[in-house]
Amino acid sequence: MTEANATRHTDIAVVGGGLAGSTAAAMLARAGHDFVLIDPDVTYPWDFRCEKLEEYQVDVLRQTGLADVVLPVTTPIERLWVARLGRFSRPYTNHQFGFHYDQLVNRFRAQVPLDHFMKGKVASIAASGDRQTLVLSSGQEVSARLIVLATGPNHSLRKSLGIERNVTSPCHSVTLGFDVAPVGRPKFDFESLTYFPERSSEPISCLTLFPVRSDMRANLFVYRQARDPWFAKFREAPVATCLAAMPGLSRFLGEFEITGDLQIRPADLYETTGYRRPGIVLVGDAFASSCPAAGTGAGKVFVDVVRLCNVHIPNWLATAGMSAEKISAFYDDPEKRASDEHSKEKAFRLRAATIDRNLRWHVRRVLKSTTTATLAGFDRALSTLRGAKRQPHTGTTPQPTPPPSLSR
C-alpha cells in the first residue's frame, strides 16, 4: 500500500456532505474533534432542495453555534403576506431566510478545515462495536470509531449494511421550483407571499414566493402523480397553467413571467428499519425523508445534528466501544423523536387537508373557506370604515406572527 492510500485513522467518519453531514462536520470542527468528512464533491453542486428556513428552524440552527456564519449567505425576509382562497391577504412579521441550497451547504463546508475533508464515494462499510472500516471507490481505507451516515436519499450504502427503506407514501408530493418576475414593473408589491389556492378541488398545498438575493423564487407544492400530464402542460405554458389553477394569483402578482429553469421534483416519504447497529448512526434524510410541502426537512436535519454533536457524540467518545445500545440513545432521544414525529404528522395532515375526499376533511375545507370569506368581509368592512386603501404593503399596524400552519 502506498502512502497516498494508507489507511486513515480517525475518531469519526462523516459520510455525505449535504446539509446534515456538512453541519455535523462544521460542529465537530468547532468542538475540536478528530474527524473526516467524505463526499464525492469538493464543492456541493447546485441542487433543488430546501430554499427557505422558517423562524423555528433558525432557532434550532442557532443551537449549532453556526448561525452567525451561515445566515449571511441567505436573504432575510421580514414580512410575509398570506393569501387564502384568493380573497384575503394580510402581512405578518415573520423572520424567514431564502437561499440556494448549495450556497448554504457550502457555507457549512467552509468551516471544515481542508485536511478534514476527503473527496470520494464510500463504496463499502464493515461495522463493529469497536472500530469501523470504510472503503472508498478509489480503494482508500478509513478506520473510525464512529460513522455518521448522512448520505441523504442515496440508498446503496444503507442497503449494503442491511438497513431497509420502507416507503410509507410514494410520490407523496411534487415540488416545482422556478423564478418569477413582474412584467413592466421593477418589483412586486410584497416582500414574500404564501398563496393557498382558492378552489379546494385543486391538488395544491400552496405556492410560496420569497426573495433569494435579487430574484423572486417560487416553490409550488402539489399532490399529483409524477407522470401526471399536468407537469408537461406546466413546462409548456407555466404562467397560463399557474393561473388556471390559481386564478386569483394575478390580483397579487399583476402581470408576471416565469424566468430561468423550471425544476420538478417528486418526493417519496420513507423511513428506515434495522438502523440500530453498532458503530453507525443515521442522520437527516439518510434516516427518514420529509415532505417539502410541510417544510420540516431542514429543521429535522438541524435537530438530529444538534442532539448528535452536542449531546451524544461527546458521551459516546468518553467510554470505550461503540455498541448498538450506546448508539440507540440517539434514536431514543426525546427531542429527535418529537422532531421526526412532527415532520411525519405534518406531511400526512397537510396532504389530507388538501386532497382527502373523506367527509371529515371535506367539512374542514368548507369551514376554512367560510371562515376565510367571513374574515375577508370583515377586513373589507374595517378598511372601508377606516377609509384605508387596501394595499398590502401600506399597512402600518403591527401584525401578529402567523400561526405555524400559515407560516410556510
Ligand SMILES: Cc1cc2nc3c(=O)[nH]c(=O)nc-3n(C[C@H](O)[C@H](O)[C@H](O)COP(=O)(O)OP(=O)(O)OC[C@H]3O[C@@H](n4cnc5c(N)ncnc54)[C@H](O)[C@@H]3O)c2cc1C
Ligand atoms: C424539492 C425539495 C424541496 C424541499 N424544500 C424544503 C423546504 O422548503 N423546507 C425544508 O425544511 N426542507 C425542504 N426539503 C428537505 C430538505 O432539503 C432535506 O431534508 C435536506 O436537504 C436533507 O439533507 P441531507 O444532508 O440529509 O441530504 P443531502 O443534502 O441529500 O446530502 C447527502 C450527501 O451525501 C452524499 N453521498 C451520498 N452517497 C454517498 C457515498 N456513498 N459516499 C459519500 N457521500 C455520499 C451526497 O453526495 C450528498 O452530498 C426539500 C427537499 C426537496 C427535494
